[in-house]
Amino acid sequence: MFERFTAGARAAVVAHAPAEARRRGDRRVGTEHLLLGVLHDAEAAQALGVDVASARSALAVLDDAALAAIGVDARGVERATISAPSKRTPFTSGAKAALSRAVAVARRDPARRVTAVHLLAGLLDGDRTDPASDVLAELGVDRVTARARLAP
Numbered sequence: 001m002f003e004r005f006t007a008g009a010r011a012a013v014v015a016h017a018p019a020e021a022r023r024r025g026d027r028r029v030g031t032e033h034l035l036l037g038v039l040h041d042a043e044a045a046q047a048l049g050v051d052v053a054s055a056r057s058a059l060a061v062l063d064d065a066a067l068a069a070i071g072v073d074a075r076g077v078e079r080a081t082i083s084a085p086s087k088r089t090p091f092t093s094g095a096k097a098a099l100s101r102a103v104a105v106a107r108r109d110p111a112r113r114v115t116a117v118h119l120l121a122g123l124l125d126g127d128r129t130d131p132a133s134d135v136l137a138e139l140g141v142d143r144v145t146a147r148a149r150l151a152p
Contacts, residue, residue, distance in 0.1 A: 004106070005114045012037040012044075012116050013099065018089040024059070030092045031132035032059055034099075035123055041116035048120060048146055050139055058138035059131075094130045098122045121150050 002010050017037030021029045036059075039045045039052040067074045091099070102122030106114040123132045124147040136143060 004103070004112065006116070008041045008043075008116045009102075009114045009119055012041055012119055016040045017095075021089055028090050028092050029095050031094045031098050031123060031126060031130045032135055034095050034119065035132040035135055038116050038119045038123065044116040044120045047117055047150055048141060050141060054139060055135055058135050062131075062134055062138055094126065098126050098130075098132070101125050117150055121147065124150070 002014065005013065013034070015037075017029045017033040020036040021027070021033040024033070026033065036052055036055055039048070039050060039055055045051050064074055098119070099122065102114055102118045105121045105125070106112060106118040109118070124136075124143050126133065128143075133143065136146075
């Protein structure tokens with residue numbers, strides 16, 4: 001599936017996103033992990049105006065708020081990192097949909113190769129109720145404006 005992905009896009013999906021999921025103690029790669037993986041690419045991070053560290057912090061704030069909403073104070077508690085599995089880390093349906101959208105965006109590009117910026121576009125075009133959207137909102141990123149900047 002990844003033969004049409006550039007090296008940067010492949011790294012974001014196959015290496016960085018699963019590593020971010022493990023780092024957070026998650027057993028599946030979701031849209032939030034894809035976003036973090038994509039932000040390892042300098043061009044995508046610059047296009048969005050956000051870096052990986054800021055996105056990680058925003059995700060931690062959202063986690064703390066969700067836990068506080070059910071009466072759990074997790075401030076100062078470190079998540080356990082999950083060791084690298086022997087098999088590939090599975091993707092959520094939302095992450096798979098974002099990848100499909102990125103491939104569709106890339107098909108309209110003359111080069112027809114999926115880049116990290118195409119992955120970012122696939123995330124920005126997603127459902128407003130997915131975790132990546134929540135992170136972007138926490139960061140103050142306007143998805144419509146950001147998506148317009150990516151359009152050729």
